[in-house]
Amino acid sequence: MREPHMVFRKSSYSGARTQDCVEVADLPQGAAVRDAQNRELGHLTFGIAEWRAFLTDVTAGRL
Template sequence: MREPHMVFRKSSYSGARTQDCVEVADLPGGAAVRDTQNRRLGHLTFDAAEWRAFLTDVKRDRL
C-alpha cells in the first residue's frame, strides 16, 4: 500500500496517563500505526480488512 502524506493522531485506545501510546493515521483503504515514543523507527500499514479485524478484536477485549 502506497502511503500519501500521513497525519498521525494519538489512538483513543492509548492510555491517557501512560507512556504506552500509539499514533494512527487514516489512509485511503487502510491505516498506519506508529509508536509515539519511537516515531523515527517508522510505521506499520494495514489494509482496510486487516484494520477492521484488528479494531474488532481490540473492542471485543475491552468489553
C-alpha cells in the first residue's frame, strides 16, 4: 500500500554489498520504512519522536 506522497530512498545504513536493504521515506509527521526486497508488503510508519530516538541510538552505536 503506497501513498502517492511518499518517496522512498535506500537507507544510508543499509549494506552496500548485501541485499539486506531498507528504504525510508520522509514524512511531515515522521518517517516510513519498508523492506526493499518486499515492497508489496507495505511499510511501517514512525512518529517524529520515535524516529529521532531511533536515529540517535543508531548513530551512537546502541543498535
